[in-house]
Amino acid sequence: MRLAELTPRDLSAVLWILFGFLAVMLAGRWLKVDFHLADTLYRLQGDSWALRDAFLTEDILHRGGRLMSQLMGGGVIMALIGSFLLSPLRTWRRPLTYLFLAVTASTLTVSVIKHLVSMECPWDLVRYGGDTPYIGLFDPRPTTIPGTACFPAGHASAGYAWLALYFFLGATVPRWRWAGLWLGIVMGLVFGITQQLRGAHFLSHDLWTLMLCLSISFVLARLMFPASPSIPASTDAQRVSL
Template structure:
């Protein structure tokens, strides 16, 4: 598969791919949400949240012994948040420079997209955490805490304290960067899979670290990923190539 960009040096780079299936942003989102909802239902039916948390809890001696571990709490929790903030700062600097330097002018639209996608994703996850009350594993009596488990759609007793553990806020510091896939698709298509790998890799790393600490269930991270992906796809369809479908590369024969 060969990728190329428009030969014009004055026009914004566009995705030009060979042998790809074209999906509009809304078709891509519809397929993504169908797959995601099927996965979430399977996790709920198989009780994978609890099965995984049970294994992690027992492995740590029936305690969240890694909750304050320097690698997980220091490097991957606090340090991971700082890394995402530094990356965001670099995007802002590049965006500001694109309004000054003619050489960066052709990158301005893509940089605006990346800034808005990452900022919107992290803000949306943080806002939902404040609106939805749900316990962390370490809050639950099942794992040494004091509270019962109340499902996302279950009625919540009025006497229970408010908690903010859903969706996974820290994982959004990584998963928000799945927007790099569309950023590079618009600018340097050969790097688009590397961009997607960075976003998924950081989100997975941060999410696993928090699960090991007892801060989140698996489904909390998956909801965060889906929210970040939804915002990235929707903004890509609006800001990057609104006049043509998004080039979604699918395996040949798919």
């Protein structure tokens, strides 16, 4: 499978988005948006994380949401395998390969960063009933404080990784691409807000995850999809039936 190349315009767009995102993150840090929001959620739950182990947030939205994303991924893998075995699915091979790689790369990147960068969850902090002081992302970390894996937001990546559906559908069934975009946004928001309600993440953790997933999906799409539609117009019937 031959890959395209990122154009200077693509790289410029990515850099501008990155600089804009970093500016927003710095402004949010200065305004202490993370703490203001977490303080409010903590106070509304009676100065505790009462929703941490609640049935809706833990069993349905956390565990159930993760299972749903895994099942969606399994469906993509099965369809990709089918594209090698069934002639009607052959034209879907490249888009399905893209979707598999984008979702996998997004979730794996977030997971790797979580284990490389130590940062506490809100529920770990003294401010919210825990036993650890707050240490910023770029602050030196005392060697006496053990490492944690709360940044970026892993559960939100199970939703935001599916932003890749926008590019997948844009290359296959363009009229559905916005539905794909909204599905990824809604899943990411629901999973992210769930974890904030549980005290597992700050807002900025989710925003970093969103940025990573969107960037990976965009870059892979520009590398893998040619300028012309990857599925011929004659396969409209196959698109609908799929």
